[in-house]
Amino acid sequence: xxxxxxxxxxxxxxxxxxxxxxxxxxxxxxxxxxxxxxxxxxxxxxxxxxxxxxxxxxxxxxxxxxxxxxxxxxxxxxxxxxxxxxxxxxxxxxxxxxxxxxxxxxxxxxxxxxxxxxxxxxxxxxxxxxxxxxxxxxxxxxxxxxxxxxxxxxxxxxxxxxxxxxxxxxxxxxxxxxxxxxxxxxxxxxxxxxxxxxxxxxxxxxxxxxxxxxxxxxxxxxxxxxxxxxxxxxxxxxxxxxxxxxxxxxxxxxxxxxxxxxxxxxxxxxxxxxxxxxxxxxxxxxxxxxxxxxxxxxxxxxxxxxxxxxxxxxxxxxxxxxxxxxxxxxxxxx
Numbered sequence: 001x002x003x004x005x006x007x008x009x010x011x012x013x014x015x016x017x018x019x020x021x022x023x024x025x026x027x028x029x030x031x032x033x034x035x036x037x038x039x040x041x042x043x044x045x046x047x048x049x050x051x052x053x054x055x056x057x058x059x060x061x062x063x064x065x066x067x068x069x070x071x072x073x074x075x076x077x078x079x080x081x082x083x084x085x086x087x088x089x090x091x092x093x094x095x096x097x098x099x100x101x102x103x104x105x106x107x108x109x110x111x112x113x114x115x116x117x118x119x120x121x122x123x124x125x126x127x128x129x130x131x132x133x134x135x136x137x138x139x140x141x142x143x144x145x146x147x148x149x150x151x152x153x154x155x156x157x158x159x160x161x162x163x164x165x166x167x168x169x170x171x172x173x174x175x176x177x178x179x180x181x182x183x184x185x186x187x188x189x190x191x192x193x194x195x196x197x198x199x200x201x202x203x204x205x206x207x208x209x210x211x212x213x214x215x216x217x218x219x220x221x222x223x224x225x226x227x228x229x230x231x232x233x234x235x236x237x238x239x240x241x242x243x244x245x246x247x248x249x250x251x252x253x254x255x256x257x258x259x260x261x262x263x264x265x266x267x268x269x270x271x272x273x274x275x276x277x278x279x280x281x282x283x284x285x286x287x288x289x290x291x292x293x294x295x296x297x298x299x300x301x302x303x304x305x306x307x308x309x310x311x312x313x314x315x316x317x318x319x320x321x322x323x324x325x326x327x328x329x330x331x332x333x334x
Contacts, residue, residue, distance in 0.1 A: 006020055007020060007030060008021075008032035009027070009029030009030055009031065010032075018032045020032055021052070022051060023050065024045075025048070026047075026048035036050065072091075079093070079104060079105055081103050082103065083100050154277070180256070184256065190250070194250055204238070205238060211227065212227075212228070
């Protein structure tokens with residue numbers, strides 16, 4: 001877009017600073033409102049393309065930078081090369097475009113463009129393009145919204161799957177904890193029973209020791225004999241009891257541990273991932289407006305084919321008739 005509107009070139013030549021109200025493409029200068037009227041009254045300037053201030057400010061920089069002559073040779077453009085998509089002068093023809101076949105004489109093209117339907121077709125194509133861009137933009141915005149909705153739904157599915165997995169592992173944990181409690185209670189009862197038996201036996205041994213000490217001091221020899229025999233039998237029974245505990249492995253230490261069958265390795269190896277995000281594309285039935293519009297229509301306007309040096313001579317004769325491609329824009333404001 002044009003960022004700054006120039007001052008009036010005519011007034012500036014008289015050292016007067018007046019803001020421009022329009023732009024003359026032919027003179028390539030800005031003109032104020034007063035100079036604009038005088039400019040158009042001049043018969044030599046009536047064919048000049050003058051663009052209002054508001055329209056000038058809407059033009060892109062690329063349009064404003066279009067020159068009337070070749071930047072390399074400072075000569076007016078004579079033809080347009082469709083192959084290289086650029087205008088060229090007679091010297092460019094010799095240096096770069098001698099073998100180009102699809103070229104258009106700029107003078108003939110400019111003379112016939114106003115009477116053709118090309119401008120109308122270009123404007124119609126812009127309208128069509130704008131509508132299609134809006135349709136595509138709307139479709140992409142809707143797709144963006146649908147992606148957000150898909151993400152929310154997938155998040156819910158992932159959370160649901162995670163909840164199901166958590167419940168399953170909670171059940172496994174609960175069953176394992178129950179098994180742990182059962183085993184500990186069972187082994188604890190066995191040890192408790194042994195401890196109770198040992199306590200009774202220990203108490204009996206103490207009583208026998210006391211009895212033996214009393215008999216030794218106060219009993220007769222016959223009483224001591226009979227009681228000592230009973231004590232001997234008791235000692236033998238106690239030793240046999242202890243030996244039976246040992247033989248039956250009831251005195252072995254009991255330890256419990258958890259065997260997971262390499263559960264962590266199994267999970268890491270077999271459960272690599274719980275799901276996969278799948279991207280699917282489907283054709284969008286967005287009705288795009290289509291209009292038959294080809295560059296060949298431009299090429300038919302004053303089209304020439306340069307094949308020999310004689311064509312170059314013919315082109316040189318038309319050198320002074322050449323106009324800048326900027327006249328395409330000027331023609332719209334005449």
